Amino acid sequence: MTKSKFIIHYLMLNKYSYLFAIVCIFVVNYLQVEIPRYIQLAVDLLNESTTKSKEGLLENVQWVIALSVVMVVIRILSRMFSLNPGRITEAALKNDLFHRLNRLPSTFHEQYASGKLISIINNDLNGIRLFYGIGFLQLFNILFALSLTPIWMWRISPQLTMYSAIPIVIASVIFWLGFRKLRALHAKRLIRLQNLSEQLMNYLSGIDLIKNQQMSEWVTNEVNRVNARLFDCTMQIAKIQTFFMPILDYANHFMKVLILGLGGYYLLQAKLTIGQITAFLSYSVLLALPLMHLGRIATVYQMGMISIDSVQSILNNEVPSNDMLRMSDAEKSSLQGSTLLVQNLSYRYPNATGENNEWVLKDLSFSVESGEKVGVLGSIGSGKSTLVNCLNHHLSLDTGQIFWGGKDITLMSRQDWRSYVRTITQDPFLFSDTISENVKFGVKQQGQGADDLDVDQVLELSQLHEDVQRFGAGDQTLVGEKGIMLSGGQKQRLSIARALLTPSDLIIMDNVLSAVDYETERTILKGVFNRIQGQSLLVVSHRVSALEYMDKILVLEQGEIIARGTHAQLLESCSYYRETWELQQHETETAA
């Protein structure tokens, strides 16, 4: 979306509100210039003492008061209907951004630190809110005030109107010079604020290490440096704002002096009345206010533009079009319990360059039949995790490599694909909620309600049940941020429980039992086998023990499948497999 399309898109969101506001703003501004006219008439009647003039004076005063009351009411409406859209747009954008961030693939999230994204949503949306709210209001206020007021002034005295323009023109030139400088500074400041935010976020997440290694001083110095850069920029802005920008405000007072001097001269020549000078003085205020607001709107505008750029840096990342296609229920159920077929799968990371640009996966082909249990053995760097991230389509793939029931998975939306495949990752992420809510995570999506019985059952299967019962509040225990209250093994077992809660066709376990001991590992695997009898299972591990009972084992080394077969077959045929097994077996013998 281009910037102008973006602006228009969100303007249209509140079009009726805006239209009504424009009408109200016009009426308010019209009344604003009408009222001084009645004041002028009243003042000019002050020097006469006839009964008729007294009546006329009273009538004019009544007009002033009545119109003022009407103006109050309409002004309330004008402000509500022009400021509310700012808030509504802010809320809509927040949801839109969240929606987009949730759906953007891994390639996007690797580029943007979460601190930066949060700063955009928290800080930049303020700029956009002001742009769509107060910015809109002031734009039309200024537009109407600056067009109506001079006309009313002109009617009184064209010459005086012309001369009054002089201080305004001079002030405007100075103001705009300052404004241009400010524009650049505001952009700079926003970036520095983002830097600070990212840096703090980073240190806060490593707080334990920082404390234990006594790095407080170093870290404080780093923060001090970034903080100082922010401060410098803030004060540069303050300097311009205090020394240059008020010039427009003062232009009003200079105008008053001009009106009194020059107007006085005309008065002495009987070209003007004292009432007209009074009205002129009132108009000078009406000109000054919008001019002051011009400064405000200029700031709002420039911040809005910067913020829109920031927000667009997220929103211009399109969700892959295939992810927007959703399958029909019929198609969905027809693909249930299908076979996973991997054909000549090769992968290399797109941002790797030069020497590093090697194929991480080379020409892999295998299948996982419905209900089959397949193991993948590989050491670090063999491409295990990359394979998992290809299979679940976390990484962006070329077409024609992975098929589910004959359908290319890259041609279906990721969301649909993941209703078939469930991945239990090495680094499970937990929300700071209760254990029960964490287990139930994602259930609503599947359109199924999980009752507490199910939760109990899967907790038992994943051998977490006992631990949970020892917690004070059972499965209502809060796990803390990122599950800090749980140990690594507990987290892994919780994520297994999470995956087992709702049925899926293929479960992928990516080295998930690394932080639990062997007995627990075996019990869990046994439980998983029982629970998912009809479902396919793919276990990735560097431990032979976890794979021994699989129907089929693939041995992955440097991105290639160097052997495949059952445990017994591989012991015969594959020396790498045998050596690994023996290395791990050897320890057992000496231990026993």
Add this chain to the structure above:
Amino acid sequence: MIKSPDLQYLKHFFHYASRYKKTAVIGLLMMPISVAANLLFPWLVIQVIDEHLTPGKYAGLMVLITFMLVVLVVNYIADAFYTYCLRLTGQKAVFDMRMALFERILKLPRTYYDKTPTGVTLSRLTSDLEVIGESFVLGVLSLVKDSINTLAVLIFMFFINWQLAMLILLVFPPVLMLTQYVRNRLREMYAITRSSLAKGTGFLQECLLGVKTVQLYGAEEEVESKYHGYTEDFLRAQLKTNKYDATLFSIITGITSITIGLIIWYGSGKVLAGVVSLGVLIAFINTLEKVFVPLRDFTSQIASIQRSFAAFEHIEELFVEGLEEDGRTLLPPETLKDKLINFESLEFKNVRFRYGGKGPYVLDDVSFKLNKGQQLALVGTTGSGKSTIIRIMSKTYMDYEGSILLNGIELSSIPKETMLHLFSLMQQDVFLFEQNIHFNISLGVDEISDEAVVDAAEYVYAHDFILGLPSQYQFELKNSGSNLSAGQAQLISFARSVAQGGQVMMLDEATSSVDSITESLIQKAIGRLFEEKTVIAIAHRLSTIRHSDQILVLNQGKIVEQGSHQELLAMKGVYSGLLTDDANIADD
């Protein structure tokens, strides 16, 4: 207008601002000049009209006009310096507060982080301080200036003509009452907006950190509906705020013209009777904006100050949050220095511990002793309390019951900074700085030479893979080390522990996700460590366990068996069961 608890919150701000008294005083000195110029102007207007325009006398008019111009210029300069100097003071105070808060945050106990999402702490340091720097400082500056000016103008008006001034004063009470009412409503709204914003931000952050999990579980819509709830709450409160804002603003703007009408109506009789001159009447009409415009701006100034109070409240929470070493009687570091140069021994005597002082005990009656040069292995199922023991030793968690003696001194009475150099901790979660590899190993300690960094890397067999990186030891890590693999990150953190050279190595499930080949290399390195250093290890690896002088078998926070490898095997209890039960156990 401002309640006393609010003022409480400000004391920290003024404490930091008072460091820049000089700048503030210069700014404040500009104030009387500005006020005087502000009053001189309407007085000159009266002179122009009554002395020259009404009687039709031209001579001397231009002198008065020139004088008016001079008054304006002086006013401009005084105003600018007032605002600039005080803003500078405010910004410097905010700068210092941010640093003070950050330093304080570094001293908060682990329990604070357990209960507070990082996003909340982050928004204290960024958006809350932003609000104070902008809303509060600017709000107070204009509020003070406007109040003094308004008061001065009112006094001036009484001086010129008390009847007309009284008339203006009549309008004040209803306006002030309205302001007060709206102020209270707005305050309620701001509390709601701040809290729904904080909740939304916290949740947003979690979803971003866990975006992979969200996507792999197809939970996009589930988290969205929750997030929409927060946004909706925030929006509703904001719309109400707008309504109050609009009403107040419009009424106060309208009051000016209504009052002008009243003044002319009332003043007309006086002018005719010759009591009030035309100049005074016109000056009054023109000065009204100086009374009412500030009165209107008060609301927005108060609104922004109000916003800042919520921020102050948050900041205050951080200032009163108990520090790690608060309320603990610590021995003075000087007396300890000599005793803590080298590690001698560590003894647990009947130690019990539970998180936050409530709930079940995660450690129950744990006793053991570790002497210099010995190795201790902690064995047990997950959740048995192994990690807790290490966290208590490093003083990450305090408040244990029983007694822990480090070199014979009670651990709870030792200031953390005097003992941390003894320990080198390898945690489960690897944290990497966004600096180069060299820094991540040396952690910026000057005494660790380049050779030492390389040595440490070689020691853990990380050297080879580092040489394979584009700029080797200068390779810059991004995004908390996302441009390294998990195994590589662990090797770096391992090298870091070695380079930091603590006398007691604490290994916490260090190599759990390293493959067999790499792991066998690391085992050799650990073997070397075991010969040279004092080690406490949480380990599943048989080699680690076997070479330990002492093994603690833990179950649900209790030590169930204790002794050397051979002794425990001979017992034929839990430990030997763990080993012989299944062939799988020892492959790790």
